[in-house]
Each structure stands twice: as C-alpha cells, then as structure tokens.
Amino acid sequence: MTFQKNISLSQADITRIIDILSCWHKIEFFIPFDLDSRTKTFLPEEKRKFYWITNKHPLPEFAALPSPPLGQVISRYELFLGVFDKNEITAACRQALGEGTEQERLEDSVRTELEGNTCYARISLNEYGEPVLDNLSISTVPWALGMTLSHGLESLSASSFEQAKVNLANLIMNFEADRRRSKNPDIPAPITDLEISELCRLLFDWAGFRPNNLETLAIRQTISKPEKKQENQNQKPEDEEPDNELEIDILNSFYIEDIERVMHSVRSGTISKSLYAYLNATTPDQRIDLYSQQGRQTIINHLDPEKLNLGHWFDERHHTMSLMQQFAINTAFKDYPENSLFSVNGPPGTGKTTLLRDIFAENIVRRARKLSCLSRAAEAFQTKAMTITIGYDQSKIRVLKPEFTGYEMVVASTNNAAVNNISQELPKQASIGKSWHPQSYLKEVATKVAAQKKNGKLQKLTGDNCPWGMISCALGNKRNRENFRDKFFFYPNPTEECKKDFQSAGCMKIWDWIAAYDGPTFKQACANFKNAEHAVSEELNAMQNYINLLRETLRKTEADYTIAETTRIAELDKSFIRTEERLSELIQQTAGLADNQRLTISQISKLRANPPGFFARLFRTRKAKDYNEALEQLLLKRKSLAAKLTQTEINQTRANKKLSEIEAEIIAANTNLETKKKKWQQMLLAIKQNSARFKNITPPLRLDDIETDKFQISGLWENRNLAALRTELFRAALTLHEAWLADVGRNQNNGGAGFAKNLIAVSNMLVKKKRMQPEHALAVWQSLFMVVPVVSTTFASFGRQFTELGQGSIGWLFIDEAGQGVPQAAAGAL
Structure with a gap:
C-alpha cells in the first residue's frame, strides 16, 4: 500500500533511477504474448476449437466448416497471425546485441529460455469469418526486434511505436478495402487463406522482422457458447468496441507509456515518494x-x-x-x-x-x-x-x-x-x-x-x-x-x-x-457520528489506562512499586545521622574555641596590667622587647580564635538548617511513600473493578510471549x-x-x-x-x-x-x- 507524496531528486538519484527505468522500458518491449496459455485457458461454458493454418494446410471454406455442437452458437472467431516460437526472440536479441562472453551466454541460456508460441497480432472475426478491424491487437515484440536490428535499442519508445501503429492501421485499412473491392457486398466475405498469407506478409514487412522457422501462418480459434446466452442476436460481442477509426491495442505490453511518463518526471527532478521508496x-x-x-x-x-x-x-x-x-x-x-x-x-x-x-x-x-x-x-x-x-x-x-x-x-x-x-x-x-x-x-x-x-x-x-x-x-x-x-x-x-x-x-x-x-x-448524522466517536474514545482511554495499570502491577510487588520512595527515605535517614554527628562536632569545636578565646583575653589583660617602665620602653631594653612580643602574639591569637569561632558558628548554623531541611524531606518522603502505597492499592482496586470489563486482556510478561498462539x-x-x-x-x-x-x-x-x-x-x-x-x-x-x-x-x-x-x-x-x-x-x- 502507498500514500502519495512528492520529493525532489538529486542528480545522482536521477541517474540511478533512470538506469532502472530504462532497463524496465526496454524489457517491456520484448515480453512476448503467451499464445499457448490463451489457446488453453477459457471460460467453462465456452467451447473452443483450433485450426493451425500453414502453407500445407490452408484455411477451408467457411461454408464447409462443421456446425457448432448442439445447443451452442458461434460467439466469434479469433485469428492469431504470424505464429512463431519464442526462441526466435532470443536468437534475434543475440544477433542485435552480440553474443557476449561465454559466461554471459551460459547465464542467458538459463535465464532466457523461452518456450512455446507467440504471434504478431490477434484479430477477431465475426460469425461469418469476416475481420472485425476495430478489435485488432498487435504485439510490440516483432516491431521491437526489427527496430533493434536496424537502429539499436535506443530507437524504442512509446511515441515511435504509436507512429508505427498509425502506419499499420493505414496498411490494414487499405488491405481490407482492397479485399472488399473484389467481393459481393450483399453476401458475407470470410477471409481466405491467401488473404491471411498476405496479411502476415504485411505484418512482417511492417515490423521489419521475419521469423526464420515460420511454419504456422496463423491459428484460427472458434469460440462457441450455449445458445441461451445469446439473448440478443443483434447485440455486438463483448469484445467489440466500434469506433470511426481503427484503433490498435497492444497485445503483450501495458506499461511502456507508464514507464516513459515516469522517466519524464524523473528527468524533471521530481518523483512520488512512494515510487522513490x-x-x-x-x-x-x-x-x-x-x-x-x-x-x-x-x-x-x-x-x-x-x-x-x-x-x-x-x-x-x-x-x-x-x-x-x-x-x-x-x-x-x-x-x-x-x-x-x-x-x-x-x-x-x-x-x-x-x-x-x-x-x-x-x-x-x-x-x-x-x-x-x-x-x-x-x-x-x-x-x-x-x-x-x-x-x-x-x-x-x-x-x-x-x-x-x-x-x-x-x-x-x-x-x-x-x-x-x-x-x-x-x-x-x-x-x-x-x-x-x-x-x-x-x-x-x-x-x-x-x-x-x-x-x-x-x-x-x-x-x-x-x-x-x-x-x-x-x-x-x-x-x-x-x-x-x-x-x-x-x-x-x-x-x-x-x-x-x-x-x-x-x-x-x-x-x-x-x-x-x-x-x-x-x-443529525454529524451529531450521531460525534457520539459514536466519543464512545470509542472513552472505551479506548479506559482500555489504555487498564493496560497501563496491568503493566505497572503484573511484574511488581508493592515493595517494587515503592522502591524509589523507600530508598529515598533510607538515604535521608543516613544523611540526617551524618549531619547530626557533624553538628555535634561543631558544637564541641565552638565551646573549645570560646574557652580558648576567653583565656587569651584574660592573658592579654594581665600582661597589660604590668607593662615595663618609662625608661625601659624609652631605651628599648630586653624587658620592653619581650613585653611587646608577648602582647603581639596574644593579640594575633585572639584575632585568629575570633575568626575560627565565627566560622564554626556559621557552620553550626548551616548544619542546624540542613538538619531541619532533612527532617522536612523525611516527612515529605514518608508522605510520598504513603501516597504511593495508597496509589498501589487504588491501582489494584481499579484492576479488580475493570477486570470483568476487560477480562481477556493480559499483557505479555516476556517479549517472547507474543510468539505464542494465544497472542x-x-x-x-x-x-x-x-x-x-x-x-x-x-x-x-x-x-x-x-x-x-x-x-x-x-x-x-x-x-x-x-x-x-x-x-x-x-x-x-x-x-x-x-x-x-x-x-x-x-x-x-x-x-x-x-x-x-x-x-x-x-x-x-x-x-x-x-x-x-x-x-x-x-x-x-x-x-x-x-x-x-x-x-x-x-x-x-x-
């Protein structure tokens, strides 16, 4: 099945696709009409008799023909002109295209082995044996062989064949006019064996190809049907489609024009997406x-x-x-x-x-x-x-x-x-x-x-x-x-x-x-349709929801369904403990730093209470120097302790905040767990409530299950x-x-x-x-x-x-x- 959309082609695409289509195009001209199948296959109610017309066995007078079987009437005659063996096609193609290598000849002998008879043309005769010219079909094969032998494969086209059909139509019309000129117009004028020979020569000359081993000029097929089927004697046969001009059908090929139209489209750079695929x-x-x-x-x-x-x-x-x-x-x-x-x-x-x-x-x-x-x-x-x-x-x-x-x-x-x-x-x-x-x-x-x-x-x-x-x-x-x-x-x-x-x-x-x-x-019909569509949509949605529930529950337990929540709670509990331990460490650090800070401040106060005398500071004695150094060290220590204490207090505040956040997360996670457990129970309840409605629905537990007869x-x-x-x-x-x-x-x-x-x-x-x-x-x-x-x-x-x-x-x-x-x-x- 195909859906029609068009796409543009690259030059590489055009070249490759034209190669494929050209091959099909040439092949189509050489597909022979299967005469054997036509002479052996017909409707059950039809009676058919065949007469092979050769130079040694000319066509008898129609008046001498036996009458149709009892209860039957002549429906029509069909004349297959220029009967020849299909092997002639292979021989002519080799002549035109060359023998090729020994390996190619071997492959061709297997691939192109043609058996049975084909012909140049088919023409209907009325019940009196007169040609019905508006029901003439011609094979492309003899013409294609003649053209290829004379002008090569590239000379084959639908337009050239159409022109050849026009020429043939003129030849046939002239033939029939000449034939009728010598006949009495008031009595039937069945075609004779000499006229069949002349018609075959006309076809040979028109095609530019004559089979080498031509034994059978034509096959006449007599077709009779039960008399009761002929309800209207004046009714023209089904196959007849009279027109003012002679139109010639193609006997063997139906796709030449189609392929040429496609080739034209491809060369223009556009092709249907379906054909491209x-x-x-x-x-x-x-x-x-x-x-x-x-x-x-x-x-x-x-x-x-x-x-x-x-x-x-x-x-x-x-x-x-x-x-x-x-x-x-x-x-x-x-x-x-x-x-x-x-x-x-x-x-x-x-x-x-x-x-x-x-x-x-x-x-x-x-x-x-x-x-x-x-x-x-x-x-x-x-x-x-x-x-x-x-x-x-x-x-x-x-x-x-x-x-x-x-x-x-x-x-x-x-x-x-x-x-x-x-x-x-x-x-x-x-x-x-x-x-x-x-x-x-x-x-x-x-x-x-x-x-x-x-x-x-x-x-x-x-x-x-x-x-x-x-x-x-x-x-x-x-x-x-x-x-x-x-x-x-x-x-x-x-x-x-x-x-x-x-x-x-x-x-x-x-x-x-x-x-x-x-x-x-x-x-009213619009409203009825919308109601019907709504009913289908509701049922489909309910079924899809039911299937989704089954997929969630069939291969899981409640523990499986809530694994993410329980895992999250366990992780939060561990994080809470770690944060608590860290907070305890920070509290201890803060207390130690505060004690050390108070001691240092006390030491500074004591040292400042006993400074060196005026002259000791004036002359920078050893005592004065020691005092200054001790004071400077204590001041630096106090500063460092203050900074550490501040940072520790900040860390302690953060730890407290994190601990509160974890506590909140634990509460939320437990809530989610309870919600998920509740949802699990709701799903089980929904499955139970809809099990009768969708009793035959069971998803496959494993991918391989779809290979079972049940599914x-x-x-x-x-x-x-x-x-x-x-x-x-x-x-x-x-x-x-x-x-x-x-x-x-x-x-x-x-x-x-x-x-x-x-x-x-x-x-x-x-x-x-x-x-x-x-x-x-x-x-x-x-x-x-x-x-x-x-x-x-x-x-x-x-x-x-x-x-x-x-x-x-x-x-x-x-x-x-x-x-x-x-x-x-x-x-x-x-």
Missing part, C-alpha cells in the same frame, strides 16, 4: 528484525490501544484481528505520511484482505470526522465553482476543499481475479458479519449495479450475494467503466414502467436514491465491546456520508449545493473519448471517491483510466497480489 533499498539501520527482541518490543509498542484505528469493518464480534494484522494496520497509519510505501506479505488465507477492509473503514471514518465539523454539508466545497470541459460539453462543478481529499482508495493488481475479489466482493453481504446485515450504504444503488445484466434485465440475488452497500466498484478498462456508468446512473430504458420494475426489486439509480432519501439530516491469533488487546463500538463508528461514518450526499446531491432548485453536476461530470468522464485538463479530471475523480470510496483496476488499465492525473493525485494505492506481477507494472501507478 519502491526504487530504493533501505539501509540496515532503517530495518528492524521483528523476530529480534528489539523487533518484538516494537510490535508491542505499535499495538497500544491509543494507536488503534478507530474505524472497524463489519466483522462478527468474535472475529478478531491477529497480532500481525493489527500491527500492519497500526504501523501503516502511524508511519503515514513519512513512510509512503508499506508492504504486507503472507500466503493465501492469512487475512491480507481482512486487513485492507479495516484500512478502508478507517479512511472513511477519518473523512467523516472532517465532515462532522461542518455546520452545513455545502461547506465541504470551495467557494468558487470550477468550469470544466468533458469532450465538447462544459459545466460548472463544485470543488472539494483540500481537507476532504487524500482519502481516495484504489486497489490495483496485475491479476484480474484479485482485483475483482476485492471490489466485487466488498459490496456483498458475504463480506460483512451476519449481525451487521441490516447495515446499508447506498444499498439500492449497489443492488442495481450488482443485479442488472448487460442486456438490461435483472438477475435475482439471494443470500450472501445480495449487496449491503456501494462501498467499491470495479473500473479499469473501457468496458468496465461503461458498465458501471450505465448501471449506476441510468435505467436500461427511460420509461416509468422500467423505473417501477427496478424499484420494486429494490434497485435504484443514484439520482432516484438521492430523491428518495429519508435518513437523518446532515446535522498471535487473538492479538494483544482483544475486546469485543470496543470492536463493536468501532464498527458502530464506521456505520455512523457511512451514514454521515449518505446524509452529506443526499444534502448536496439534490437539484439546486431543491436546495442542493450543486453536487448533482459533479455526478453528471463523473458519468461523462467514465465514457469520455478526449483528454480532460488535469485539474478538471482531478476534481471529478475526487467527487466519485466521495460517493464510492474504493475503486479497483488492473495495472494494464490504470494509466488510461487516470491518464490526466499527476503525481500524488490519489490518496491511497493498494497493490494486491504484488508478487504475481513484473516490477515495472506498478511504476506508473506509484
């Missing part, structure tokens, strides 16, 4: 081994309830996400949008689709949260309308504000079945739990899309095949887009009787659904009540989207906000024949995604379907069965 290996320091202790701790951290997606699909309440499913979902949303590429791997049946459904639900809930903040439904649009052009028609549509975009979800795959499995199965009741079957989202529209057959009649849907909501649709190729458009927007006949027949069967086109809407108003199967924090609340929130989100659509989708004369014109634009865009301006196409696609949240397509059709959209236009891209496709298949979509 796709083309760059992560460094070892960016990776986490989930089987390591660090990895297990990461898993546990990512699975906290506060990281849980609020939206949850309509699963049965006893169906829980496995540990790694929930880890994948949480990680995808946690890393968005910084890490724009996320891979989920697993064998079939391991719940990858289940995981995607929760991501779909979460994105719908997130957009609903934005809607719930509006006072009026129309506030979702920018003030100024946009004038758009589709074909030759102009109209004004409303443009969504940026906060309501980025939620577009596209499921793409190279596997058609994988795409259909998601987009066609999601709307069925089989995809939701039975307890949620009353749930609906545009149900009548979804029922019409599912039940209406191509001939306009309704098929009866029963049981789990009945739709619950228009949550997704399969688009992609032109036929799918037209099919969805016809069913979504129109009845087969514009008569009141047809409308009544459909509505009596529970089927409505989108316009009638909007007109008949009788659900809650937008304001792997049921996840870490299984809670059915929370799952139900999250699903109710998803339900409220869908209801809010319905209320919003009903409000803004009404005709403006009935108070609508003009979104009806957006829906008309969607209808026109799905069948457009001319390119739209990118900003116009983006606004219309965003309108469709507001109504149908998930769209699926094959990669082969992705580029053409979203051809006008630029980088980062689609919010989310989900690549299903990615391992089944070639790496370049995803480049354009990314």
Whole structure:
C-alpha cells in the first residue's frame, strides 16, 4: 500500500533511477504474448476449437466448416497471425546485441529460455469469418526486434511505436478495402487463406522482422457458447468496441507509456515518494528484525490501544484481528505520511484482505470526522465553482476543499481475479458479519449495479450475494467503466414502467436514491457520528489506562512499586545521622574555641596590667622587647580564635538548617511513600473493578510471549465491546456520508449545493473519448471517491483510466497480489 507524496531528486538519484527505468522500458518491449496459455485457458461454458493454418494446410471454406455442437452458437472467431516460437526472440536479441562472453551466454541460456508460441497480432472475426478491424491487437515484440536490428535499442519508445501503429492501421485499412473491392457486398466475405498469407506478409514487412522457422501462418480459434446466452442476436460481442477509426491495442505490453511518463518526471527532478521508496533499498539501520527482541518490543509498542484505528469493518464480534494484522494496520497509519510505501506479505488465507477492509473503514471514518465539523454539508466545497470541459460539453462543478481529499482508495493488481475479489466482493453481504446485515450504504444503488445484466434485465440475488452497500466498484478498462456508468446512473430504458420494475426489486439509480432519501439530516448524522466517536474514545482511554495499570502491577510487588520512595527515605535517614554527628562536632569545636578565646583575653589583660617602665620602653631594653612580643602574639591569637569561632558558628548554623531541611524531606518522603502505597492499592482496586470489563486482556510478561498462539491469533488487546463500538463508528461514518450526499446531491432548485453536476461530470468522464485538463479530471475523480470510496483496476488499465492525473493525485494505492506481477507494472501507478 502507498500514500502519495512528492520529493525532489538529486542528480545522482536521477541517474540511478533512470538506469532502472530504462532497463524496465526496454524489457517491456520484448515480453512476448503467451499464445499457448490463451489457446488453453477459457471460460467453462465456452467451447473452443483450433485450426493451425500453414502453407500445407490452408484455411477451408467457411461454408464447409462443421456446425457448432448442439445447443451452442458461434460467439466469434479469433485469428492469431504470424505464429512463431519464442526462441526466435532470443536468437534475434543475440544477433542485435552480440553474443557476449561465454559466461554471459551460459547465464542467458538459463535465464532466457523461452518456450512455446507467440504471434504478431490477434484479430477477431465475426460469425461469418469476416475481420472485425476495430478489435485488432498487435504485439510490440516483432516491431521491437526489427527496430533493434536496424537502429539499436535506443530507437524504442512509446511515441515511435504509436507512429508505427498509425502506419499499420493505414496498411490494414487499405488491405481490407482492397479485399472488399473484389467481393459481393450483399453476401458475407470470410477471409481466405491467401488473404491471411498476405496479411502476415504485411505484418512482417511492417515490423521489419521475419521469423526464420515460420511454419504456422496463423491459428484460427472458434469460440462457441450455449445458445441461451445469446439473448440478443443483434447485440455486438463483448469484445467489440466500434469506433470511426481503427484503433490498435497492444497485445503483450501495458506499461511502456507508464514507464516513459515516469522517466519524464524523473528527468524533471521530481518523483512520488512512494515510487522513490519502491526504487530504493533501505539501509540496515532503517530495518528492524521483528523476530529480534528489539523487533518484538516494537510490535508491542505499535499495538497500544491509543494507536488503534478507530474505524472497524463489519466483522462478527468474535472475529478478531491477529497480532500481525493489527500491527500492519497500526504501523501503516502511524508511519503515514513519512513512510509512503508499506508492504504486507503472507500466503493465501492469512487475512491480507481482512486487513485492507479495516484500512478502508478507517479512511472513511477519518473523512467523516472532517465532515462532522461542518455546520452545513455545502461547506465541504470551495467557494468558487470550477468550469470544466468533458469532450465538447462544459459545466460548472463544485470543488472539494483540500481537507476532504487524500482519502481516495484504489486497489490495483496485475491479476484480474484479485482485483475483482476485492471490489466485487466488498459490496456483498458475504463480506460483512451476519449481525451487521441490516447495515446499508447506498444499498439500492449497489443492488442495481450488482443485479442488472448487460442486456438490461435483472438477475435475482439471494443470500450472501445480495449487496449491503456501494462501498467499491470495479473500473479499469473501457468496458468496465461503461458498465458501471450505465448501471449506476441510468435505467436500461427511460420509461416509468422500467423505473417501477427496478424499484420494486429494490434497485435504484443514484439520482432516484438521492430523491428518495429519508435518513437523518446532515446535522443529525454529524451529531450521531460525534457520539459514536466519543464512545470509542472513552472505551479506548479506559482500555489504555487498564493496560497501563496491568503493566505497572503484573511484574511488581508493592515493595517494587515503592522502591524509589523507600530508598529515598533510607538515604535521608543516613544523611540526617551524618549531619547530626557533624553538628555535634561543631558544637564541641565552638565551646573549645570560646574557652580558648576567653583565656587569651584574660592573658592579654594581665600582661597589660604590668607593662615595663618609662625608661625601659624609652631605651628599648630586653624587658620592653619581650613585653611587646608577648602582647603581639596574644593579640594575633585572639584575632585568629575570633575568626575560627565565627566560622564554626556559621557552620553550626548551616548544619542546624540542613538538619531541619532533612527532617522536612523525611516527612515529605514518608508522605510520598504513603501516597504511593495508597496509589498501589487504588491501582489494584481499579484492576479488580475493570477486570470483568476487560477480562481477556493480559499483557505479555516476556517479549517472547507474543510468539505464542494465544497472542498471535487473538492479538494483544482483544475486546469485543470496543470492536463493536468501532464498527458502530464506521456505520455512523457511512451514514454521515449518505446524509452529506443526499444534502448536496439534490437539484439546486431543491436546495442542493450543486453536487448533482459533479455526478453528471463523473458519468461523462467514465465514457469520455478526449483528454480532460488535469485539474478538471482531478476534481471529478475526487467527487466519485466521495460517493464510492474504493475503486479497483488492473495495472494494464490504470494509466488510461487516470491518464490526466499527476503525481500524488490519489490518496491511497493498494497493490494486491504484488508478487504475481513484473516490477515495472506498478511504476506508473506509484
């Protein structure tokens, strides 16, 4: 899955990425069409017969062909022209590129061993054996071989091939005109073996390449189906898409144009963040081994309830996400949008689709949260309308504000079945739990899309095949887009009787659904959503608090929990004793100094009471000198003792203060200890009170415990009540989207906000024949995604379907069965 953001590239990045894309680009031209698989794989109800047309075995007259089996009718013929062995491709490539070293030749013989048949082109024939020119597909391989042999690999490009297709179209049209000129226009003119030979020579000359060992000119495939399926003899075959000009499809390659668009973008210095991640290996320091202790701790951290997606699909309440499913979902949303590429791997049946459904639900809930903040439904649009052009028609549509975009979800795959499995199965009741079957989202529209057959009649849907909501649709190729458009927007006949027949069967086109809407108003739906979201948030907070309490208490005792406080008290007690001892020493020092000071003062007084006589001082006798020296020493001693006594008294004061502070700290620490003990008891009480509410929740005691079946199967924090609340929130989100659509989708004369014109634009865009301006196409696609949240397509059709959209236009891209496709298949979509 990817999230679309763009980044700028350095010159080194540009060079390296262009090298990768150039390699893919050249490879794409040389991927052969697998003719053998086409001639061996078909629908169970089809009967197919093959006739190998060679120079020795020409095509028999169509009139001489055996009739189809009893109860069958001819559906069509397909002619595969210029059949040759795939090994010819290897030989031609060696001729063009050189033999290489012996080691390279050995490696190539192992890597590029091609087996089976391929061909130049495929053309359909009608039931009379006449060419249907508007259903011609051509392989790039013969043309690429011819160009490479003549002009080298660098001559290969989508534009040069497009020009070559134009030239071929002219040649084919001239061929058919010449062929028809000699025929009677009033009777069928089936193609003959000589004309097939001529057509093959035309293809050989056009491609500039002719196989060396050409034995089979063509293979004619007769396709018949049960007669009852051919309900309308005038109805054109499904594969036919008539047009005024001959358009040639590519038979074997779908990604050349996509890759060239990416290369152009890269050369301009910009690339989507998703594609950049796709083309760059992560460094070892960016990776986490989930089987390591660090990895297990990461898993546990990512699975906290506060990281849980609020939206949850309509699963049965006893169906829980496995540990790694929930880890994948949480990680995808946690890393968005910084890490724009996320891979989920697993064998079939391991719940990858289940995981995607929760991501779909979460994105719908997130957009609903934005809607719930509006006072009026129309506030979702920018003030100024946009004038758009589709074909030759102009109209004004409303443009969504940026906060309501980025939620577009596209499921793409190279596997058609994988795409259909998601987009066609999601709307069925089989995809939701039975307890949620009353749930609906545009149900009548979804029922019409599912039940209406191509001939306009309704098929009866029963049981789990009945739709619950228009949550997704399969688009992609032109036929799918037209099919969805016809069913979504129109009845087969514009008569009141047809409308009544459909509505009596529970089927409505989108316009009638909007007109008949009788659900809650937008304001009521906003309030209901907010209430549902509040209930989920309260339950999540309670669960997170409960888990935090368990983490605090499961592996601790009260002594463990209060260890910091008891340790602090012990340290303070020791400090108090040390300070007391120091204070005692200071008191003793002060007393000793005071006694010594008093003695010295007394000595000074006595000495001064008996000074030497006048003449002794006058003549400085020995006695006078001794007196002066003794007095000076006593005075100095007194000064020193006074200073020491002052400092000791200061130290004593400080010690007293510190002792008082320690006493206060001891009191506070004991208070903290009692508070912590009380909190411990409160936590135990809270756990006891909530144990019934969260009875299945038990955190792993060790990191390795998450590898056990208990946690792997049921996840870490299984809670059915929370799952139900999250699903109710998803339900409220869908209801809010319905209320919003009903409000803004009404005709403006009935108070609508003009979104009806957006829906008309969607209808026109799905069948457009001319390119739209990118900003116009983006606004219309965003309108469709507001109504149908998930769209699926094959990669082969992705580029053409979203051809006008630029980088980062689609919010989310989900690549299903990615391992089944070639790496370049995803480049354009990314």
